[in-house]
Amino acid sequence: MPELPEVEVTRRGIARALAGQRISAIEVRESRLRWPVPPAVRGLAGLTVRSVKRRAKYLLLDCGDGQLIMHLGMSGSLRVLPAGTAFDKHDHFDLVLGERLLRLRDPRRFGAVLWRKTGDAPHPLLARLGIEPLSRALDGARLHALTRARRAPIKAFLMDSRRVVGVGNIYASESLYRARIDPRTPARRLSLARCARLARAIKDTLRSAIRAGGSSLRDYVGADGGYGCFQLRMLVYGREGKRCRRCGAAVRRIVLGQRSTYFCPACQR
DNA sequence: CTCGCCACCTGGGGGC
């Protein structure tokens, strides 16, 4: 599920339940995630979760002595449930906080649970990340500067987390559609004006996705209710062969970097 | 460096 909006909505949903709570126990039922869950994680009982932050698609639980780093991969989800709730086959990890627990479910196990001790160097996975798309740092000028000398298609550029973080496969297509830019365009060919349009489109796309998810926040923190209550209507993603909502031309699907890419050949140049 | 491709894993859906 998770691109940046889903991770951010999850962050907001779990933050209220976690902040200030003492970790009473840790359950690691399956440590074979993308990387093995480090042994230190099993010894976190007694620490207090001070805050829940986000960097790119990583969730960062600040615990004083260090930071619990979680990534949802392709299929991960986090839920706050009453302590003692029965677990399912893919419920790999629980952080128990008194009466409640934070549970990681991840069928494909591309997600991760990591630990960085306070004072250690930044975790290598987070050390080289690019700019946050919703921050002021991302604007037309910055995007223009970053894309100079980049021959890769603009869609591949957007999905490269060393440049810009958080824009995944769906929202890359959606953002380029909003900006009316062909996803195959070599990044360095984009003018400053088009970069400005793209920066705006990325922010609009991500913000509206967060808003759409925010309306279902209650479901994340409640005892049940499904993950993925995002009501946002996709503008192009998954609409191969259907009419472009703007001009009526048939939406095309191509493969770029082994990922499905959708665009309107008439609107996007 | 950059770029394109592969791999990691499980499950769902369509076709036969």
Add this chain to the structure above:
DNA sequence: TGCCCCCAGGTGGCGA
């Protein structure tokens, strides 16, 4: 029902 193939929202690591 069952099987087989394709597809899936991420991303580190490889060789060219």
